[in-house]
Amino acid sequence: MPLKTTRFDILDHLKTPEERIAYLDAAFEEGDPAFITVALGDIARxxxxxxxxxxxxxxxxxxxxxxxxxxxxxxxxxxxxAKALGIKLTAAPAVARPNRRAERGARRGSAKVDAASSEVGKRLRGH
Structure with a gap:
């Protein structure tokens, strides 16, 4: 007996504002501009x-x-x-990824990394 399948249609899953926001949020989390564009198109449709x-x-x-x-x-x-869809786009800090070079340099006892980090920190704080 053959397996019966149905065609997946994303529009079946975008019926509420909450579903639309969850979909767009997932697209932004993925970080692929093409996916974000298609997700916006799906939501608009x-x-x-x-x-x-x-x-x-x-x-x-x-x-x-x-x-x-x-x-x-x-x-x-x-x-x-976004305005037409009732979506507010906001910015938030990205999750900081560990700086592998700084970690390696610190493990090696590199004073250059610490000095550079300190200098950058001073510049950012306006000192």
């Missing part, structure tokens, strides 16, 4: 491209092009789409 385009101040065709697989939306388009 779940709301309605004509509605989103009108509220974003672009044509529907331009929105499809900007948010399609080959799209690379301008910042103004991105901000307009």
């Amino acid at each position: 779940s709301v309605g491209m004509t509605t989103v385009a009108k509220q974003a101040g672009v044509t529907r065709e331009a929105l499809y092009k900007a948010l399609g697989p080959e799209g690379d939306p301008k910042l103004t388009t991105l901000l307009g789409v």
